[in-house]
Amino acid sequence: MEQDFSALDAILAKYRGRKGFLIPLLQEVQNELGYLSQSCMKYLADQVQVPAAEIFGVATFYSMFRLKPQGKHIVRVCKGTACHVSDANGIKAALLEALALPEGENTTSDMQFTLMEVACLGCCSLAPVIMIDDMTYGKLVPEAIPAILDKFRF
Amino acid sequence: MSEVTVKVGLASCGVAAGARDVYRTLEEYLEANPKPVKLLQTACIGMCFEEPIVEFNGSALGQMHVGKADPSNIIKTLEDYIAGIAPTENVILAEKLEGRHNALLHNQKRIVLRNCGVIDPKSLTDYEATGGYQALKKALQMDKNAIIEELKASGLRGRGGAGFSTGLKWSFAAKAVSEKKYVVCNADEGDPGAFMDRSALEGDPHNVIEGMIIGAYAMGADEGYIYCRAEYPMAIEHLKIAIEAAEAKGYLGKNILGTSFNFELHIKEGAGAFVCGEETALMQSIEGKRGMPTIRPPFPAESGLWGKPTNINNVETWANVTWIMINGAKAFRAFGTEKSPGTKVFALAGKIAGSGLIEVPMGIQIKDIIYKVGGGMKTAKPFKAVQMGGPSGGCIPAEKLDTIVDYDSITATGAIMGSGGMVVMDTGTCMVDVARFFLNFTQNESCGKCTFCRIGTKRMLEILTRITEGKGVLKDIEDLEELAENIIKGSLCGLGQTAPNPVLTTLRYFRDEYLAHIVDKRCPAGVCIPLLTYRIIPEKCIGCTACARKCPVHCISGTVKHAHVIDESKCIKCGACQKACKFDAVIKE
Numbered sequence: 213m214e215q216d217f218s219a220l221d222a223i224l225a226k227y228r229g230r231k232g233f234l235i236p237l238l239q240e241v242q243n244e245l246g247y248l249s250q251s252c253m254k255y256l257a258d259q260v261q262v263p264a265a266e267i268f269g270v271a272t273f274y275s276m277f278r279l280k281p282q283g284k285h286i287v288r289v290c291k292g293t294a295c296h297v298s299d300a301n302g303i304k305a306a307l308l309e310a311l312a313l314p315e316g317e318n319t320t321s322d323m324q325f326t327l328m329e330v331a332c333l334g335c336c337s338l339a340p341v342i343m344i345d346d347m348t349y350g351k352l353v354p355e356a357i358p359a360i361l362d363k364f365r366f
Numbered sequence: 367m368s369e370v371t372v373k374v375g376l377a378s379c380g381v382a383a384g385a386r387d388v389y390r391t392l393e394e395y396l397e398a399n400p401k402p403v404k405l406l407q408t409a410c411i412g413m414c415f416e417e418p419i420v421e422f423n424g425s426a427l428g429q430m431h432v433g434k435a436d437p438s439n440i441i442k443t444l445e446d447y448i449a450g451i452a453p454t455e456n457v458i459l460a461e462k463l464e465g466r467h468n469a470l471l472h473n474q475k476r477i478v479l480r481n482c483g484v485i486d487p488k489s490l491t492d493y494e495a496t497g498g499y500q501a502l503k504k505a506l507q508m509d510k511n512a513i514i515e516e517l518k519a520s521g522l523r524g525r526g527g528a529g530f531s532t533g534l535k536w537s538f539a540a541k542a543v544s545e546k547k548y549v550v551c552n553a554d555e556g557d558p559g560a561f562m563d564r565s566a567l568e569g570d571p572h573n574v575i576e577g578m579i580i581g582a583y584a585m586g587a588d589e590g591y592i593y594c595r596a597e598y599p600m601a602i603e604h605l606k607i608a609i610e611a612a613e614a615k616g617y618l619g620k621n622i623l624g625t626s627f628n629f630e631l632h633i634k635e636g637a638g639a640f641v642c643g644e645e646t647a648l649m650q651s652i653e654g655k656r657g658m659p660t661i662r663p664p665f666p667a668e669s670g671l672w673g674k675p676t677n678i679n680n681v682e683t684w685a686n687v688t689w690i691m692i693n694g695a696k697a698f699r700a701f702g703t704e705k706s707p708g709t710k711v712f713a714l715a716g717k718i719a720g721s722g723l724i725e726v727p728m729g730i731q732i733k734d735i736i737y738k739v740g741g742g743m744k745t746a747k748p749f750k751a752v753q754m755g756g757p758s759g760g761c762i763p764a765e766k767l768d769t770i771v772d773y774d775s776i777t778a779t780g781a782i783m784g785s786g787g788m789v790v791m792d793t794g795t796c797m798v799d800v801a802r803f804f805l806n807f808t809q810n811e812s813c814g815k816c817t818f819c820r821i822g823t824k825r826m827l828e829i830l831t832r833i834t835e836g837k838g839v840l841k842d843i844e845d846l847e848e849l850a851e852n853i854i855k856g857s858l859c860g861l862g863q864t865a866p867n868p869v870l871t872t873l874r875y876f877r878d879e880y881l882a883h884i885v886d887k888r889c890p891a892g893v894c895i896p897l898l899t900y901r902i903i904p905e906k907c908i909g910c911t912a913c914a915r916k917c918p919v920h921c922i923s924g925t926v927k928h929a930h931v932i933d934e935s936k937c938i939k940c941g942a943c944q945k946a947c948k949f950d951a952v953i954k955e
């Protein structure tokens with residue numbers, strides 16, 4: 213069945229014809245839908261007259277674009293240099309344990325959390341750092357992780 | 367009595383440490399108890415390790431910064447301050463009192479960061495009150511060439527890493543003949559462990575914007591982009607507010623300040639790709655394509671964005687322009703060295719006591735940065751190395767700490783000045799693991815265009831992983847060196863050309879550590895898990911059984927009140943026993 217993407221038309225109208233529009237367009241569509249599905253990218257390709265392969269190429273090049281449905285909360289664990297030397301691995305292990313992710317997946321089966329690694333959140337002085345949605349938590353120890361996640365569980 | 371002002375630092379670092387709660391507590395209190403107190407906000411003054419930081423002004427105590435502010439004590443601190451009673455602890459900087467960190471400022475000079483943590487970054491009025499947009503007014507009355515000559519004379523070099531003369535670069539773009547030109551601000555700040563540009567944009571966005579307007583005028587550009595990484599939402603928000611305010615005041619847009627000069631400025635959010643910090647890849651990305659570097663020449667000054675002449679500078683480079691316009695090249699040259707004039711902002715992180723943002727005159731010894739400006743090591747563990755330049759840089763060991771900060775001296779150590787990230791490491795950091803960490807990073811971020819960068823880094827990573835797992839052989843070191851040489855030669859852009867640096871510098875200064883991993887199957891820093899053994903010291907073990915109960919693979923045996931033993935053949939080295947032991951009887955070696 214063809215999915216209906218006409219809800220994106222207002223966003224499309226804003227970007228169509230502007231130079232260098234592709235990345236901001238995809239960013240806004242992803243904000244709207246949570247991720248970029250193949251059928252969505254095909255729809256956009258038709259609408260803006262850009263080959264679907266090019267859209268797919270851009271979407272896979274940048275780590276920010278997500279091609280699978282995401283959890284309600286995005287958990288970003290920093291694996292930057294400052295965090296790495298301050299036991300970021302221990303924090304990641306604590307997150308993996310607390311989230312009990314299915315093998316090979318980064319989203320919990322109840323679709324509450326998606327775990328991602330980032331290269332630096334710019335709060336290196338508070339290493340190790342994680343970010344949940346737009347809240348940053350610093351100076352962490354692995355034991356603190358379950359309580360922080362609980363704040364986001366309802 | 368004059369009015370008391372209270373200023374809360376609300377930059378990303380402050381907010382992460384809880385500054386919003388402190389601000390809200392003060393706001394609610396002052397609403398319920400009206401007083402002649404003005405509540406203000408600012409960004410980061412650089413002492414991130416003391417966040418949340420609150421500044422007080424206007425009582426008999428004079429100016430005073432308090433660190434580690436907390437909603438539970440901030441009201442008492444305020445009331446005491448009004449009454450002239452000094453807090454007993456956490457005074458970090460003060461005019462009349464003993465500030466714990468007053469000394470950390472002695473070796474600093476703030477040009478780029480002069481307004482950060484001082485003004486409200488969301489207020490154009492605040493910026494104007496510090497002399498903001500005076501540099502633009504002055505520049506608009508100058509001959510365009512004279513602006514570029516002044517910049518050349520200042521000796522300012524690009525702060526994005528390569529250190530190319532900014533004045534010279536501007537002169538190339540100015541000479542290019544075209545009806546359309548662009549200027550770009552590189553705010554991609556990809557080096558993990560660096561946050562200078564974030565702080566400068568969050569704390570003083572107008573200063574960067576004003577620098578760009580002056581540059582656009584001098585080079586004849588009428589459109590500009592700020593390419594900012596998406597992980598910096600507050601920097602983007604502050605830039606948006608600043609651009610809107612500047613447009614409303616006629617500093618941006620058509621007929622700027624009544625002249626015939628037009629300049630339109632946009633923000634582009636990055637989408638998560640380290641290589642997009644490289645200038646040609648960055649321009650591809652602005653055009654909406656995959657961020658793959660292109661061959662230079664042509665240089666951006668001839669053919670950049672959409673084939674038009676383009677000038678790209680780093681955030682900190684742009685942020686120096688206004689100061690130079692106002693104070694002149696000579697004043698700028700009063701700081702720093704002959705070949706590297708001015709100051710440099712560094713982000714101190716890792717095992718250093720005073721992690722945060724500093725700005726020091728070039729020419730200072732790295733030793734002084736760490737021990738005088740950064741307050742020394744964070745714990746009792748001794749200094750081992752400082753990493754500069756991120757994935758393109760290297761580790762500088764203790765015996766090279768008297769190296770001075772200038773482009774050429776740092777390059778001579780095998781590291782690079784880079785954009786200003788300094789991650790300090792102590793003896794608990796394994797240098798082979800650090801090299802592996804960076805190779806893993808560059809290998810992930812390689813765009814895949816060049817074979818050596820794409821596959822060579824992968825081979826290097828495999829070798830390093832093998833060594834950290836205790837499966838290394840002596841020939842691995844030779845192979846690493848050979849691969850490094852070929853990757854440097856066979857890569858198109860700086861990413862590949864510099865990717866081997868972290869391995870080469872650690873091999874140069876810490877070869878012993880590689881050998882310990884390969885020959886003795888030992889990780890001297892105690893980091894590489896497969897090389898560790900956990901052991902129970904019988905004299906210390908009281909036989910409480912806590913470790914045995916925690917062990918997930920049940921490899922600890924022993925009876926109550928008798929020393930326990932770990933069966934090494936079954937141990938998975940998870941460290942749970944060591945955490946469980948209250949008597950320090952479990953050791954890791």
Ligand SMILES: Cc1cc2nc3c(=O)[nH]c(=O)nc-3n(C[C@H](O)[C@H](O)[C@H](O)COP(=O)(O)O)c2cc1C
Pocket residue numbers: 523524525526527528529530552553554555556557640641642643644645646678679680681683684785859860861
């Ligand atoms: C892989 C790679 C990543 C880079 N990342 C950045 C960056 O994040 N920020 C930056 O200003 N320059 C970065 N650069 C340097 C830019 O290519 C360019 O030299 C710089 O923006 C020029 O500005 P400047 O002359 O003011 O330093 C990077 C270079 C390479 C090769």
Ligand code: FES
Pocket residue numbers: 290291292293294295296331332333334335336337339340341558559560
């Ligand atoms: S390295 Fe983790 S925030 Fe920068």
